[in-house]
Amino acid sequence: LHYVGHASGLSLIEQGHPMEKLDETASLISASKVTGTNVYNTEGEHLGVVHDIMLDKLSGKIAYALMSFGGFLGMGERYHPLPWAALKYDTLQGGYVVGIPIEQLKGAPTLGGDEGPAWGDRVYETRIHDHYKMPPYWAT
Amino acid sequence: LLFSRNVGAATSARSLTVGGEDAMAKATAHPNRSLISSEDVEGTEVYDAAGKNIGQIDHLMIDKMSGRVAYAVMSFGGFMGLAHSHYPVPWAALSYDTSLGGFRTNISEQQLKDAPKFSDDSYTDRDWETRTHEHDRVPAHWGL
Numbered sequence: 001l002h003y004v005g006h007a008s009g010l011s012l013i014e015q016g017h018p019m020e021k022l023d024e025t026a027s028l029i030s031a032s033k034v035t036g037t038n039v040y041n042t043e044g045e046h047l048g049v050v051h052d053i054m055l056d057k058l059s060g061k062i063a064y065a066l067m068s069f070g071g072f073l074g075m076g077e078r079y080h081p082l083p084w085a086a087l088k089y090d091t092l093q094g095g096y097v098v099g100i101p102i103e104q105l106k107g108a109p110t111l112g113g114d115e116g117p118a119w120g121d122r123v124y125e126t127r128i129h130d131h132y133k134m135p136p137y138w139a140t
Numbered sequence: 141l142l143f144s145r146n147v148g149a150a151t152s153a154r155s156l157t158v159g160g161e162d163a164m165a166k167a168t169a170h171p172n173r174s175l176i177s178s179e180d181v182e183g184t185e186v187y188d189a190a191g192k193n194i195g196q197i198d199h200l201m202i203d204k205m206s207g208r209v210a211y212a213v214m215s216f217g218g219f220m221g222l223a224h225s226h227y228p229v230p231w232a233a234l235s236y237d238t239s240l241g242g243f244r245t246n247i248s249e250q251q252l253k254d255a256p257k258f259s260d261d262s263y264t265d266r267d268w269e270t271r272t273h274e275h276d277r278v279p280a281h282w283g284l
Binding site: 020027031059060061062064089119 | 202232
């Protein structure tokens with residue numbers, strides 16, 4: 001966190017304002033706390049981390065979690081966009097669990113760090129949801 | 141040039157900066173599409189109804205159950221004479237404006253000053269949440 005400008009009015013009380021420190025409650029979680037969270041399969045094996053989340057601007061709903069599976073799938077620096085509904089938070093492991101078989105992940109749509117995916121293109125997005133056999137986020 | 145296909149004139153400067161700094165951010169930075177990366181939202185400028193820059197988005201708070209953004213916590217530089225540097229604003233009170241390359245809100249300075257007082261328990265207090273949404277005249281995030 002940083003403060004814009006050098007207003008002397010930004011006192012110690014300001015720095016201790018609860019809103020900035022509060023990154024999780026029983027019902028809410030900060031987006032930056034979601035990114036970087038570990039992801040496991042149903043056997044408890046560590047698959048990777050959430051690299052980023054894609055939000056639908058209009059509804060404010062999370063559409064996709066961009067997964068970074070790293071070396072696990074031997075895929076290098078490619079990201080898997082997973083429908084958000086595929087992730088379940090497990091308080092015990094302190095991470096997300098996805099019930100998607102590795103074979104299905106290997107054949108899934110991915111994107112590289114230098115590619116501009118066609119976000120908003122319903123044909124492209126439908127392909128992702130179809131691959132995981134999940135209803136599209138815009139229909140739920 | 142990366143994702144030149146998607147980048148509008150108003151957003152290109154910002155996107156190029158992002159692309160130049162962090163290769164990983166490139167794949168997700170598409171501010172003029174219907175989807176936006178959470179990383180890209182954080183730090184985005186916010187403008188008032190008249191188009192004046194009033195602050196920026198510091199971070200987003202997401203409802204765990206619905207997977208919906210509940211609040212954007214905005215940071216203000218202090219020039220508005222506000223009592224605090226950060227205020228939670230309902231997501232519904234912000235709309236992305238491609239021509240500005242940022243979010244626009246109808247919330248006024250006076251509304252921020254009069255906003256329901258925030259405490260550690262506010263996010264889990266439906267009464268505070270209801271008052272905040274009513275105050276900013278937007279529908280509740282849990283009722284959508």
